[in-house]
Amino acid sequence: MRTVLPTDGTVVLRSDRLGISTRVHTRSVAVSIAVATVAAGVFAWSITVGDFPIPLVDVLSYLVGRGTEDADFIIGTLRLPRGLTALLVGAAFGLSGAIFQRIAHNPLASPDIIGINAGAAAAAVFVIVVIGGTSLQVTSGALVGATVTALAIYLLAYRKGVTGYRLVLVGIGITAMLGSVTSYLLTRAEIFDAQRAVVWLTGSLNARSWDHVRPIGVALLVLVPCAVGLARHLRLLEMGDDAARGLGTRVEVARGSLLLTGVALAAVATASAGPIAFVALVAPQIARRLTGGRTLALVPAALCGSLLLVGSDLLARRLFAPTELPVGVFTAILGAPYLLYLLARANKIGSGG
Amino acid sequence: MALTTEPTIEESAGLPSASRRRAVPSRRRGLLSSGWTKGAGLVGAAGVLVLLVFASVAYGSKSIPLGVVLEALLDHDPTDNDHLIVRSLRIPRTLIGVGVGVALGLAGAVMQGVTRNPLADPGIFGVEAGAALAVVVGIYVFGIGTLTGYVWFAFFGAGVASVVVYGLGSVGRGGATPVKLALAGAAMAALLSSVTSAILIVDVTSLDQFRFWAVGSLAGRDAAIAGQVAPFIVVGVLLALASGRGLNALALGDDVAVSLGERVQRTRLLSALAVIVCSGAAVAAAGPIGFIGLTVPHVARAICGPDYRWIMPWSLVLAPSLLLAADVVGRIVARPGELQVGIVTAFIGAPFFVFLVRRRKLAEL
Secondary structure (H helix, E strand, O other): OEEOOOOOEEEEEEEEEOOEEHHHHHHHHHHHHHHHHHHHHHHHHHHOOOOOOHHHHHHHHHHEEEEEOOHHHHHHHHHHHHHHHHHHHOOOHHHHHHHHHHHHHHOOOOOOOOOHHHHHHHHHHHHHHHOOOOOOOOOOHHHHHHHHHHHHHHHHHHHOOOOOHHHHHHHHHHHHHHHHHHHHHHHHHOHHHHHHHHHHHHHOOOOOHHHHHHHEEEEEEHHHHHHHHHHHEEEEEHHOOHHHHOOOHHHHHHHHHHHHHHHHHHHHHHHHHHHOOOOHHHHHHHHHHHHHOOOOOOHHHHHHHHHHHHHHHHHHHHHHOOOOOOOOHHHHHHHHHHHHHOOOOOOOHHHHO | OOOOOOOOHHOOOOOHHHHHHHHHHHHHOOOOOOOHHHHHHHHHHHHHHHHHHHHHHHHHOOOOOOHHHHHHHHOOOOHHHHHHHHHHHHHHHHHHHHHHHHHHHHHHHHHHHHHHOOOOOOOHHHHHHHHHHHHHHHHHHOOOOHHHHHHHHHHHHHHHHHHHHHHHOOOOOOOOOHHHHHHHHHHHHHHHHHHHHHHOOOOOOHHHHHHHOOOOOOOOOOOHHHHHHHHHHHHHHHHHOOHHHHHHHOOOOOHHHHOOOOOOHHHHHHHHHHHHHHHHHHHHOOOOEEEEEEHHHHHHHHHOOOHHHHHHHHHHHHHHHHHHHHHHHHHHHHHOOOHHHHHHHHHHHHHHHHHHHHOOOOOOO
């Protein structure tokens, strides 16, 4: 193994014996490590604080299996699954947003805007208002809604292939229809059903158990490697379809699998925690500006999403304690000012695109 | 290719010459390609709008024959119930529908031109989120419960939010660029709606009132509201129409626009002002009906190509048509109650929009 240092801020790791080489953007790695460290810190902190504070030492002794009975219950049943759900959902939203924004060449194209969340939301509100379903039924409804909507958008946008532009426009139309279904159901609902629906629509991590952690954990184990593996194609697709084709990419297959990955990520995340606004939009933008914009920044985007959601959940739980607000209220309150600050500093990408 | 500067016979007849046809890539042209057909089509569309205006006055939970409508206008009898319905309910409502439609259509077209982003609707300036937050604060803090009361709150919220967005988008190097404006607006809208939903979650009574405002509706809008918003709509429409030429230059990119002698920042400021006034007035009068501002300009672009001097008048005619049609349908299908126009608009408009997007080779922004 040897390393070569080109002048553009990347390191090439090359193994002559194995015949493989890869190029690593040093600043991305540094940013990833920094964001991951902060996220881990906030995560650990969020497990220790609450109505029943638990010192970090007790958390560690729980982890090695020597905790007290109280700590076992509070950490193992309440706080750990909730914190993990936050980390995983945030990562899924961040990654999904990064993929969509790159495919559509549009910083506003996040799954909330192009229809997938709207499908999940309409289905979930239907389950709450019309069927009066349990929490698990709402979750399954959301998953079905998101999948069907994504499929419908893809098929409607398909015309000898799918372009990012057409996909975005079809998404707008479908979002509007589904959004009006949601508003209609809200006006017809009993007020307390309506309130439950609004909480779900804002996105909440309240009362997440291991039953929520497992599905999204498994999904991420499959989808994150897919996304990272497909990143190469994403870079080529950015040069335009003709150039990508000329360089040997099967454009439709590549774009189709990238979209599928992005949709699956958004669908799983929405089903787990509701259509939490803004994470998918802001996480990739923050990641891009932190890394200096030269890379795709998929992993940093996912980590930024995790950090944003864990931090927001901590605020949602503690700021007005003992009253707890849905996490979706705080993702924008935390993320928007930071994005605005980055915009105001206006580096090269800020003005270019 | 002909090198003469003389107009060919085709050109003087309003048809693009062979050379010009080649110069314009096919994906940039709309459904109608010559000036004649665009103009004639526009007149036809305006005719449809007039028919819809009459329909909107005549149909509702109580149908009123056109003869009686005319009578109510020309020879008003204050004791006749039908005349009262026409004068005090249907006509103000129709006028507001037309005004809101025009304002939203133009605001949407200008917005997409300024940000050069197909996803940018007036809501992206934080207009709707600002209005919604102000209305919720009005309900929650000041106990406002009437539509006339909502209007000023909505207007105030829309104005403050959009000015702040434009200010934030202009800070830093390069002034107000499309990407910065779009992102600043999206961030601000998300921030404001978070506060809105926080209030709604804490207070059920506010939610109970707000959810009916939030779908977007023309129901119960009377002459007082029409009077409140009319001046703003007029000013906004004039501003929007004035910015059409500048938007064509902006569409070529800032560098080209500057070299063509366009004062980019001034055009952008003028256009932003038009969007703010138009969409602020619209949201104050009818609540958030985002779909129209977002999609009508795309429809117009698909019909007449990327020239904003055509997109603006087409949007100006198509948007109120869609709004009035949706309003009439909403009144008829759910008699004696009615479906809110915001809901029907999306249901009528979206399938048509998707069909159009699928069918056409798109004129991109």
